[in-house]
Amino acid sequence: MTRVGVIGGGQLAWMMAKEAPAQGIILSVQTPSKDDSAVSLAQEVVWAPVDSVEGTEKLAQKCDVITFENEFVDLEGLQVLAKKGVCFRPSLQSLAPLLDKYEQRCFLASLGLPVPQFKNFEKIEDLESFGFPVVLKVRRHGYDGQGTIIVKSPDELDSALKVLGDVPFLIEEFIPFECELAVIAARGVDGTVTNYPVVETYQKNQVCRWTIAPANITIAQVEEVKAIAHKLLSALDYVGVMGIELFLTQDGRILVNETAPRTHNSGHYTLDGCRTSQFALQLRTVTGQAIGDLSFCKQGAVMVNLLGLDFPNPNYEERLTRIASIEDTFVHWYEKSESRPGRKMGHVTVLTNDHTVPKARAIAQHIEAIWYS
Incomplete structure (x- = not known):
């Protein structure tokens, strides 16, 4: 079996750990916190901060390849391990232009990609x-x-x-956008680039509240987003999954907002909505496996984030039970030990066959009405 190490132990690593057995993968994590979601599912845990190079060196001794669930790493320090033969996917060279958002902007612009x-x-x-x-x-x-x-x-x-x-x-x-878009793209060891459908995301206070998959945009706009993703991942010689956030302007232009070199919140709907989830895809690409079937299980999906509530002693269990009773609904609760207002505590995905934007928004608003009541 292939051994994969993940720097980070939060919900992204937790969802990867859930997918690992079906991919024939043993997954370990590096985290300083016993309360992190992935700790309960990981084969082994290296107890160290995510920016600890010494911790990553210990993780590497247990793994064939190391990947990431966040960007809070010591890139320069990890270069020492890479020179010793530790395999990082995506590579440190691929990550280098992306971790600093100003440098990321410069890199995107240098490729001729449209940015604010x-x-x-x-x-x-x-x-x-x-x-x-x-x-x-x-x-x-x-x-x-x-x-x-x-x-x-x-x-x-x-x-x-x-x-x-x-x-x-x-x-x-500031971009007065028509809507915000996102796409999860991936590139394999062999250079094959693929992507899930473009989705629409709704943000409040710069935090994603829900995702509608697929987005209601033109074929030409879909192809433009796809071309952006393919050009970016190929230019980086990237291996793994990447989330790309975009603006659709009021005059129909596509602009790249920013990228995340890992699995991404805008792709959580793939866990239940697609035949291969973004977390399985991350594991498959970094271990050199075939990409798999990324198609929808139904015509579309709506994903709603369940954020920590801003009042004392919220009854999460009652709300989760009510949401779970909705037809074709899948609830993912991250089992975090501490609830804070606005913290991502879980998410819910509803699969749809009658997929129109008004219906999808009505589903998201219904779930939010239950959750925030």
């Missing part, structure tokens, strides 16, 4: 060419809305800069 106007922040005058609203985004370690601030007026700028402090960040033009 952007600039590294060095002095207050750098903001002058953008106007308001404007987006300020930390260059490293921002996720789920953390580290992204939309500044709507000059009056809000001082407080935004104080929140960011001395952390390096970039400036981006």
Whole structure:
């Protein structure tokens, strides 16, 4: 059996660990926390922070290949292990242009891919060419809305800069989009690139609330997203799964927002909605297996994130039971020991045969009404 190590032990690693036995894979994780979701399913656990090179060296002794569930790694330190023969997929060279969001923007632009106007922040005058609203985004370690601030007026700028402090960040033009899109793409060891259908995502406070698969866009727009994904993964010589977030502008243009070099929240619907999930696909690509069948099980799917509730002693079990009673519904609860407002505690996927955008949105809103009531 092939042994795969995952740097990180959260819900993404947990969902990979669930898929591993069917792929003939033994999965181990590197995490400092006994409360992480994947700890209960991993074959072995290396108890170390995800940016600990010493921890990854121990993980490598138990594994044939190492992959990632987050970007909080010491890339320079890991290069030492790579030179010793440790196999990382995606490779460290593939990750290098992506982990810093300003460098990622520069790399995307260098490939000729469409991106919003952007600039590294060095002095207050750098903001002058953008106007308001404007987006300020930390260059490293921002996720789920953390580290992204939309500044709507000059009056809000001082407080935004104080929140960011001395952390390096970039400036981006605000895009008044028609909707937000995403696609999960993957590239195998043999260079074959594939992708799931393009999906529509709905964000609130920069946190994904739900996903509709497939998105209601034109064939030409689907082909443009596919071409972006194929060009990016090939240019990186990438092996593994990548999430790509995009904007559809009000005049029909596609812009790349940002990428995640791993499995991604926008692809959670594939666990139940597709014949091969993104987590199985990640394991298959990094171990050199055939990609598999990525087709839908039904005509489409709706995925809704279940976020931590902002009031004391929420009765999660009652809500989960009510949601699970909906036809063709699959509930995934991450068994996290601590609930915080806005934290991703689980997700639910509903499969649909009557797939229209109004119906899909009605399903998402019905689940949210149960969850947040």
